Amino acid sequence: MQIQRRKMIALMGGGVILAAGAGAFVTTRTPNIALAPWDLAGGYSEPRKRALSYAILAPNPHNRQPWLVDLSQQNRIILHVDTDKMLPHTDPYNRQITVGLGGFLELLRMAAAEDAYETSVESFPQGVNPEKLDARPIAIISFKKNSQIEKDPLFAQVLERRSLKEPYDMSRLVPQSAMARLGELEQAGVAMASTNEPQLVDKIRTLTHTGLAVEIETPRTYKESVDLFRIGKAEINANPDGIDFSGAFYESLAFAGLFNREVAMDTNSSSYLEGINSLMASADTAVAYIWLTTDTNSRVDQLNAGRDWLRINLATTELGIAVHPMSQCLQEYSEMDAHFLAMQQLLQVEGKTIQMLGRMGYAAPVPRSPRWSIDAKIIKA
Numbered sequence: 584m585q586i587q588r589r590k591m592i593a594l595m596g597g598g599v600i601l602a603a604g605a606g607a608f609v610t611t612r613t614p615n616i617a618l619a620p621w622d623l624a625g626g627y628s629e630p631r632k633r634a635l636s637y638a639i640l641a642p643n644p645h646n647r648q649p650w651l652v653d654l655s656q657q658n659r660i661i662l663h664v665d666t667d668k669m670l671p672h673t674d675p676y677n678r679q680i681t682v683g684l685g686g687f688l689e690l691l692r693m694a695a696a697e698d699a700y701e702t703s704v705e706s707f708p709q710g711v712n713p714e715k716l717d718a719r720p721i722a723i724i725s726f727k728k729n730s731q732i733e734k735d736p737l738f739a740q741v742l743e744r745r746s747l748k749e750p751y752d753m754s755r756l757v758p759q760s761a762m763a764r765l766g767e768l769e770q771a772g773v774a775m776a777s778t779n780e781p782q783l784v785d786k787i788r789t790l791t792h793t794g795l796a797v798e799i800e801t802p803r804t805y806k807e808s809v810d811l812f813r814i815g816k817a818e819i820n821a822n823p824d825g826i827d828f829s830g831a832f833y834e835s836l837a838f839a840g841l842f843n844r845e846v847a848m849d850t851n852s853s854s855y856l857e858g859i860n861s862l863m864a865s866a867d868t869a870v871a872y873i874w875l876t877t878d879t880n881s882r883v884d885q886l887n888a889g890r891d892w893l894r895i896n897l898a899t900t901e902l903g904i905a906v907h908p909m910s911q912c913l914q915e916y917s918e919m920d921a922h923f924l925a926m927q928q929l930l931q932v933e934g935k936t937i938q939m940l941g942r943m944g945y946a947a948p949v950p951r952s953p954r955w956s957i958d959a960k961i962i963k964a
Contacts, residue, residue: 685889751944
């Protein structure tokens, strides 16, 4: 797309404004409402709400935050999936969504233990459809006071945890000692493996690059992401989920008409081309990979994988290591089938399910991601 002269002038004008009063402008463009749940975490006296205030900070696909909770029964939380938060094109069987719900459950357990509450989980008490999640409960979580319950040391990292999607420092290797530490997190039913071996890392990097290109070049899967773009403070505060673009830079581009969902869908536009190049460049900066597999692919397997991924994300935070899910080749739609099988073969897990795959490395810190409030996630009677 040719940048029209008046648009360039508008953008330059925005730059002048920023130069003249950068501090004030940047501060006013922060989506504080969408970020407030991070500051409110732990600020509730009711034990279930206190635990929930942390659980809603769990990592999840495309930041859809697909959880809803029913608090109508004493000492219980009934967890449901929000069927309006699915990813039907890239996640047609809701596997990734279920993995995200597993992370929510694990963080809920850890937060409850901080207040000396033991949680027991009954998964899918009314059964489950392996093809698609529905209105039936995902889990019933019961709270019971237990002064002897052991607190999880990884909980200390909850407020610092991020999924770092930025470019990684290719000159810094992830040490073997860190890989061994992550291997200790493996729980029953989920196998964890990782590598920093240069040849294998290069092969995985190439395949993840290809998978990401397929997702972008398949119109319906790319549009699914673009539809979830939240551009600028107002959009992010109004809908604090999806893929956020906040700050003065993106607001200036949007003001000049150089960045919006329509422009992002225009494969001939400079915004599209520069955005894709930037995305690919970041994805290609991996110095190590970690992945989770299960022998079968039941809904419980998916929940357990999500639990382990949450723990990996907290442990990498503790170690100062960045981690970023790279699950494109794990997605289950026809255009990805060949790459799905190729990744299984490359990682030597044929016949098993790779539930999660992530790149690791070192990167500068990034801001917190937007979140819906607890109140927005409680089912009203």
